[in-house]
Amino acid sequence: MNDRQVALITGSATGVGAATALQLAQRGWNVVVNYSRSEQEAQATAAECRAAGADVLLLQADVAHDADCRRLVAQTHGRWGRIDALVNNAGISVFGEDAKWDALDAEVFHRIIGVNTIGSFQMVRAAVPHLKAAGGSIVNVSSVAGALGIGSSIPYIASKGAVNSMTLHLARTLAPEIRVNAVCPGYITSRWFARGIGQEGADKALKAYEGAVPLGRASTPEDVAEAIVWLVAGARTVTGELLMLDGGTHLGGAPKRR
Template identity: 70%
Template sequence: MTMERKVALITGGGTGVGAATALLLARRGYNLLVNYSRSAEEAEASATACREAGADVWVMRGDVSQDADCRALAQAVIDRWGRLDALVNNAGVSVFGMAAEWDALDAETFQHILGVNALGSFQMVRACVAHLKAAQGCIVNVSSVAGALGVGSSMPYIASKGAVNAMTLHLARALAPAVRVNAVCPGLITTRWFVQGVGQEGYEKGLKAYEAGVPLQRACSPEDVAEAIAWLVDGARTVTGELLLLDSGMHLAGVQPPR
């Protein structure tokens, strides 16, 4: 008799950390809904890799800042597989601006970043929580050292990830014992997201400075973050309310990530 595969919903699953996490969970026996908002081609490529690893995969566009989209994503999972074991809130946006550029940050930009990163995570939890409780499942929020240390690409990004961290702690209490809730908080990740934010030259300069300043002298790869997420999803049975710093010891060295 074949054991029924578990099911995970990954927001922002087309690229970077989301795609790496989808592939790793596929290899560990999960079926997957891979969500994207803009990266349709990349999401399909992510899904193809997961199918080759043995997973049944559904690709679905949705903007997590819109509650109706969040509810549609959750419903699609139940319609296809009848269960949901893990929610990975990975979708995120930012702008890159230093303190001297605060005046360039208008309310619309600030609200958009909060809407995707913080409100979007909450809305996804709300849409999925009944199904996660039924499965005795788990939630992993992809946060950032920005929310833990107060440093990062921009003020709205820092605020949004601080909100994600606070929600993680609250939800871990509120949803126990049925659902475990944790967050991963990476430092610099070697993805195109950072390159797009600061340009190739800025990325290379920032990466060099970061690796020179942190105790482990290396940045995170998407696969590094995915491994931590997969452990929190598929293991870590006694872990909830954890904000797991994946920063190569940056919090020990007092080094700010490049901006």
């Protein structure tokens, strides 16, 4: 059996997933870099992880499809004979004002919940036997949206609220063999917002966010990855935690600036 620990990270071509894969590679882990469409970026992330000393498996899959989830897990276990951590990072959204009800049809809901919520469950279901054997852990990448009811769109908020509830349930039912936690970021300085609302809109949203939250700053992908890595590689007595990485958004607003 492979002596290095193994992490399967969905949606890890760019952003938080890529940063998590690289940080785990730097800590001596082997990693799966998964992508749905961003093959070129995934290749670059895989190359960085290999340069850090990791053995890397690069796999295309859409987690909304159960067969893809099962294949991801089977190929990971087939490569190394173990899975020590699952990071459910793959996620999608739409961006729109709440008043634009007509844009939020059933197809939009199904697709977002299919990836963000059902996809996470399908990955857990496929990976649990191997995670139990390893005494491993699961980290679901959720959002402050799911905890506070704010975010890019109602389908996204609903999907992340479901992820948070599922995290609590799984933490109970999979203990003591598997720890299950979630991270709930606020604004992240990745290309996510720029792709959704354009660079100008993303810049305005970032400025407004940093002016409104107590800490006065947004998270970088590396910030979120640090928390994920801690939950994966340390935090031996932490399970069922919804870790807020939101600059203090959940506190209700920034103090007066001096």
